[in-house]
Amino acid sequence: xxxxxxxxxxxxxxxxxxxxxxxxxxxxxxALMRELLPRYIHSRDARILDAGxxxxxxxxxxxxxxxxxxxxxxERALEFCxxxxxxxxxxxxxxxxxxxxxxxxxxxxxxFDVICNIADDARAFAEIARVLKPGAPFIALLPAHxxxxxxxxxxxxxxxRYSARETRAKLAFAGFRVERVLHTNALLLxxxxxxxxxxxRAPSNGAAVHSDLMILPSALNAALSALFSAEMRVAANxxxxxxxxxxxxxxxx
Numbered sequence: 001x002x003x004x005x006x007x008x009x010x011x012x013x014x015x016x017x018x019x020x021x022x023x024x025x026x027x028x029x030x031a032l033m034r035e036l037l038p039r040y041i042h043s044r045d046a047r048i049l050d051a052g053x054x055x056x057x058x059x060x061x062x063x064x065x066x067x068x069x070x071x072x073x074x075e076r077a078l079e080f081c082x083x084x085x086x087x088x089x090x091x092x093x094x095x096x097x098x099x100x101x102x103x104x105x106x107x108x109x110x111x112f113d114v115i116c117n118i119a120d121d122a123r124a125f126a127e128i129a130r131v132l133k134p135g136a137p138f139i140a141l142l143p144a145h146x147x148x149x150x151x152x153x154x155x156x157x158x159x160x161r162y163s164a165r166e167t168r169a170k171l172a173f174a175g176f177r178v179e180r181v182l183h184t185n186a187l188l189l190x191x192x193x194x195x196x197x198x199x200x201r202a203p204s205n206g207a208a209v210h211s212d213l214m215i216l217p218s219a220l221n222a223a224l225s226a227l228f229s230a231e232m233r234v235a236a237n238x239x240x241x242x243x244x245x246x247x248x249x250x251x252x253x
Contacts, residue, residue: 012155015214017055017080024221028185028228029112029141030061035236036249037108040137041065046107051096051128052114056081059091066107071099096124101131108132112141113245117157125174132252138176140248142167144183148244150196162246176250183243184235187227192244 020026041048046066053059053070054077062068063085070091072078081091094100096111097120109128118124128138143153143161153161164181171178185192216224231240235247 013055013074013076013080017084019215020055020057022221022225024216024224024228025185026057027225028232030058031229032184032232032236032247033058033061033110033139035233036139037062037065040108043107047105049099049101049106049109049128049131051099051109051111051124052117053077053081053091054114056084056091058110058112060085062110063090069101069106071096097127099127099131103130104133105131106133106136108137108139110139113143113156115140116142116162117159119159121159122170122173125170125176129175129252134253135251137179137249137251138171140167140171140246140250142246142248144244144246148193148196152196164246167246167248171248171250175253177253178248178250180239180247180249182235182239182241182247183245184232184240184247185228185245186240186243187231188224189242189244 044066048062048066048068050059050062050068050070053072054074056070059068059070059081068090070081071094072081072091073093073095075093078091078093082088085091092100095118096115097118109132111128115121115124132138143158144163146161146163148161149158164183168178168181171181234240
């Protein structure tokens with residue numbers, strides 16, 4: 001199955017675009033980036049790759065630290081991304097398995113919940129390694145634990161969820177030196193797991209699947225944002241042994 005066959009449902013891109021700035025999960029991811037990026041980027045001339053830039057909020061943040069370039073295979077996502085960033089020369093249509101950049105082009109790469117959508121994820125990891133300079137860091141976020149598979153994964157085009165061991169092995173095989181692999185979103189794991197297992201057992205009655213992305217009451221979203229952002233800042237320095245996501249930090253050999 002090709003990468004193009006596992007795109008997110010088209011309606012999910014609009015939802016992402018509309019809530020990405022304030023939704024608790026995205027705010028937590030950006031809190032992590034703000035902790036990690038200054039450790040690896042020391043020049044505004046640094047070239048940064050966002051491998052799977054989606055609707056562009058993370059790409060916008062990356063531009064604060066260097067010359068950020070995004071790629072995504074979805075033209076729909078890129079329409080939103082370009083509307084957000086106001087630029088057509090920072091986001092390009094491309095598959096992560098066939099990046100349109102020369103070898104050793106980038107000083108850092110990130111990819112958040114995108115490689116999990118690619119059938120040949122080994123090729124995606126290897127292609128990111130190819131375009132990074134030797135020693136350059138790569139930060140990846142992936143969904144954790146296959147037993148948590150649910151409607152959300154189907155709606156956003158996931159092919160698989162990952163274990164920490166599998167993530168380490170695939171990064172090493174692609175030519176990375178693995179520095180850290182940890183879980184995060186640990187505090188919410190019991191609640192999300194219970195929800196996923198309950199929905200999985202309930203009859204669908206032919207209803208369309210939807211992701212977990214939705215507009216939440218402002219007080220609830222604020223509380224979750226504070227909780228998850230705090231956890232992500234802790235994760236920048238301490239390894240959680242379990243959680244809903246896997247974070248990997250590696251460098252090209």
